[in-house]
Amino acid sequence: MKNIDEHIQKDVSDLFDALANGDKQKARHISAELEQLENYKENHPEDSHDPTPIELYCELYPDAEECRIYED
Numbered sequence: 001m002k003n004i005d006e007h008i009q010k011d012v013s014d015l016f017d018a019l020a021n022g023d024k025q026k027a028r029h030i031s032a033e034l035e036q037l038e039n040y041k042e043n044h045p046e047d048s049h050d051p052t053p054i055e056l057y058c059e060l061y062p063d064a065e066e067c068r069i070y071e072d
Contacts, residue, residue: 004050006050007037014030015030036056036059037056043059054066
């Protein structure tokens with residue numbers, strides 16, 4: 001995706017498709033990702049890039065070991 005808005009639009013479309021096809025597991029996965037993307041966008045309004053999965057994870061769990069940043 002070029003930016004977060006495109007990713008959100010794609011996830012909304014994919015969610016409707018999954019629900020229409022009765023694929024509840026896929027719908028839950030997409031719904032969770034969509035919630036994370038919307039949360040990221042709300043917390044970073046100046047940033048329009050499509051966040052990586054690790055960026056979304058660190059948004060939810062900033063104190064996780066994987067999210068720590070060390071400076072020399």
